[in-house]
Amino acid sequence: MLQVSPTLWLKSSLVISCFVTGWLLAPWFGHQKNLTSAEPLPDSPLTTTGLSDTELTTQWEKNIKPLLQYYCYDCHGDGSHKGGLCLDDFDDLASIRSDPKTWEHILSRIDYQLMPPVDEEQPAAHEITQMVDWINDTVFPTYESPDDPGPSTTRRLNRLEYQNTLRDLLGVDVDILEMLPPDDSAHGFDNINAALTLSPAHIDRYLKASDLALDKAIVIGPMPTPLTRLNLSKAQTEGRVRDEGIFLHTRGSAIILQEVEHEGEYVLHVTASASRSGNEYAKLEVGHSDASITTFSIENPMHRPKQYTTKLKLKQGTNRISLTFINDHWDPEHPNPKLRDRNLMIHKATLVGPSGLKRDKPASHHAIFPPRSPNTSDEDYARDTLQQFSKRAFRRPTNAEEIQRYVQLAQQIASQQDSSINQGIRGAIQAMLVSPSFLFLNLPTQESKNDTEFHLVSEHQLASRLSYFLWSSMPDETLLDLADKNQLRQQLDSQIERMLRDPRAHALTKNFAGQWLQLRDLDAISPDRKTYPDFNPKLRRDMQRETTLLVDEIILQDKSLLNLLDANYSYLNGRLARHYGIQDVAGENFRKVSLAGTPRRGILTHASILTLTSQPTRTSPVLRGKFVLENILHITPPPPPPNLPPLEDAGAHSDKLSLRQQLELHREKTSCASCHNLMDPIGFALENFDGIGAWQDSLDGQAIDTSGQLVTGEKLTGADSLLKVLSQNKKEEFLHSLTAKMLTYALGRGTTRADRNHIATILKQLHQNDYRAHSLIRAIVHSPTFQYQRN
Numbered sequence: 001m002l003q004v005s006p007t008l009w010l011k012s013s014l015v016i017s018c019f020v021t022g023w024l025l026a027p028w029f030g031h032q033k034n035l036t037s038a039e040p041l042p043d044s045p046l047t048t049t050g051l052s053d054t055e056l057t058t059q060w061e062k063n064i065k066p067l068l069q070y071y072c073y074d075c076h077g078d079g080s081h082k083g084g085l086c087l088d089d090f091d092d093l094a095s096i097r098s099d100p101k102t103w104e105h106i107l108s109r110i111d112y113q114l115m116p117p118v119d120e121e122q123p124a125a126h127e128i129t130q131m132v133d134w135i136n137d138t139v140f141p142t143y144e145s146p147d148d149p150g151p152s153t154t155r156r157l158n159r160l161e162y163q164n165t166l167r168d169l170l171g172v173d174v175d176i177l178e179m180l181p182p183d184d185s186a187h188g189f190d191n192i193n194a195a196l197t198l199s200p201a202h203i204d205r206y207l208k209a210s211d212l213a214l215d216k217a218i219v220i221g222p223m224p225t226p227l228t229r230l231n232l233s234k235a236q237t238e239g240r241v242r243d244e245g246i247f248l249h250t251r252g253s254a255i256i257l258q259e260v261e262h263e264g265e266y267v268l269h270v271t272a273s274a275s276r277s278g279n280e281y282a283k284l285e286v287g288h289s290d291a292s293i294t295t296f297s298i299e300n301p302m303h304r305p306k307q308y309t310t311k312l313k314l315k316q317g318t319n320r321i322s323l324t325f326i327n328d329h330w331d332p333e334h335p336n337p338k339l340r341d342r343n344l345m346i347h348k349a350t351l352v353g354p355s356g357l358k359r360d361k362p363a364s365h366h367a368i369f370p371p372r373s374p375n376t377s378d379e380d381y382a383r384d385t386l387q388q389f390s391k392r393a394f395r396r397p398t399n400a401e402e403i404q405r406y407v408q409l410a411q412q413i414a415s416q417q418d419s420s421i422n423q424g425i426r427g428a429i430q431a432m433l434v435s436p437s438f439l440f441l442n443l444p445t446q447e448s449k450n451d452t453e454f455h456l457v458s459e460h461q462l463a464s465r466l467s468y469f470l471w472s473s474m475p476d477e478t479l480l481d482l483a484d485k486n487q488l489r490q491q492l493d494s495q496i497e498r499m500l501r502d503p504r505a506h507a508l509t510k511n512f513a514g515q516w517l518q519l520r521d522l523d524a525i526s527p528d529r530k531t532y533p534d535f536n537p538k539l540r541r542d543m544q545r546e547t548t549l550l551v552d553e554i555i556l557q558d559k560s561l562l563n564l565l566d567a568n569y570s571y572l573n574g575r576l577a578r579h580y581g582i583q584d585v586a587g588e589n590f591r592k593v594s595l596a597g598t599p600r601r602g603i604l605t606h607a608s609i610l611t612l613t614s615q616p617t618r619t620s621p622v623l624r625g626k627f628v629l630e631n632i633l634h635i636t637p638p639p640p641p642p643n644l645p646p647l648e649d650a651g652a653h654s655d656k657l658s659l660r661q662q663l664e665l666h667r668e669k670t671s672c673a674s675c676h677n678l679m680d681p682i683g684f685a686l687e688n689f690d691g692i693g694a695w696q697d698s699l700d701g702q703a704i705d706t707s708g709q710l711v712t713g714e715k716l717t718g719a720d721s722l723l724k725v726l727s728q729n730k731k732e733e734f735l736h737s738l739t740a741k742m743l744t745y746a747l748g749r750g751t752t753r754a755d756r757n758h759i760a761t762i763l764k765q766l767h768q769n770d771y772r773a774h775s776l777i778r779a780i781v782h783s784p785t786f787q788y789q790r791n
Contacts, residue, residue, distance in 0.1 A: 150752070275302055
């Protein structure tokens, strides 16, 4: 690899940074708020039902206001303002519409049956529906046009998408995630426009990350001699193998069996250090095939590793390289403790060679730099190369004026560094990799300026939306070619199916499910070791893998989405099967296993979810109930009131009370009862699963009580009854929740109540196709929210 001096790299990066921030990004930093904040809802009197303001006012006076007076005014009207809410302030449509935040609060309390309090008279189901529909129609109308896509979805690539795009664009695998600032999340996902800000600090990190990736993809100048790092962890040795290398504390060797493709002369670099004892330094003997090559005297101390170099002639095939400590010494009587023991540390070893080997440049280099004819000028070659690269990098055609900027940058870098035009082209490509056209999705186009409201996105924009939804990466050649021919929309369904068969589609299940089901958070969970001695990092990884594999199968193999709730099979390896008490499953590899005869069905009985929703030393009915409400039923309980004591302080002698009894005391507080009546019965139904998802019939010698009743009346007797209620009685709520979650992920923005009609249309298509996963994906891609863009 070409070695670039720090001064040269600094000059190059400064030129690129000034070019990007000054020439390309200046207009963008000034408008960052517009890029990352959601737009307000349209000021439109149109409602879901098409009712006029006169009709809505009549309904308010005749039906809605009397219901609120009857059920709510004791606490929130006639001068009362419990919780800071006074309904006296609202007496007409104008005053109601002027405070959507308050009515969002009211709507959620009525819709989720959090109000009136449980000890008060409750409205009938038809009265709840009447109030909910009226508030939606009055305060949260849907968009004026059925083709209105809603707020802008212009956003920056998140860091995983940036890495994946570099991989597919440059043709090299490079791990740069830790180099980039972590992405914030919103609405449960890290690809949401409102959370993906951009700062000069991001540009600096992108420059460093892109430089690393380009170093791997491009070779400017002659090909460097190959370098191979020897794997010390697999050496045959009497020493101690550590993370930092091999520690030889007595006379002995590290034997490395190294495969060599080409016979020839190699240079061996060994980094070593030693401790002193006696009258001489530690000696390291290098051998090859039982013959001594050279011996080094290791004079540098342990905390100062030094590189030692020799030449070796290696044959094609397996070579036996030995690194031997030949003069161990021990003097326990020496007055200086630091001079009593002579030891040797081998930190690393690398082979460079063979010398004189002619090597072609990698395919990634040739993909970027096309063959150059003898009569082509530097400027023309730079233009042709950058034109070809920019089409893929920007995921759209580029014009001559746009490319000319990068050509000028390439010439400027080449002239300032007194280097070839290829070095300048590399610098221009690096500038592309930190430009808005690369970093941002769904940028406004010229056609949007000619439209007054909203428009179909271009075929190239559609290709990008599709690829970042399904692959978390850039469109491939097939998508871009179809977009060039204006044929992508004609073949959209076949392309969706093709993309879902591609290995890159695993990004959809990993990134979507990993955040929807919070599987990523499992890495930060640490159950108490005394309480759960069986929990370890390997079991943690198995838990994540099981859920990912099941979601992977259901979504990518086009199974019914209801299987997420009631699948009677899962994917297990031997360790996880033992954790579940399932026989006849052995080994590290995962395989499909029937759950017949076990209490487990679907994702809610996976150890991953059950561990995520537990406390370090016990289960948590509250966390488990909250998880089901938020992630399965799309219900967000309000936060607990301030200054509440911990659950364990719910009553006197709480240490002698069961968890159920403590929660019953907790629910005696009126401010807590409504939310806990929603959450606790769900959590109690899962109490037979302990804090890491293993089955338990009893706790502290007493049978576990899993009974409960949902606020909607369904009685529960355990996990099986809960899963039946969710997959049958609550099927519509689950499908609506999953649709809203996936639509949020696909669009890169949060959904609002104004999206109700779009979601309803998607759900209708889902029902018509037996709830199959691909029908949900197709319906989202065909929806106006995905196909259109506001100006």
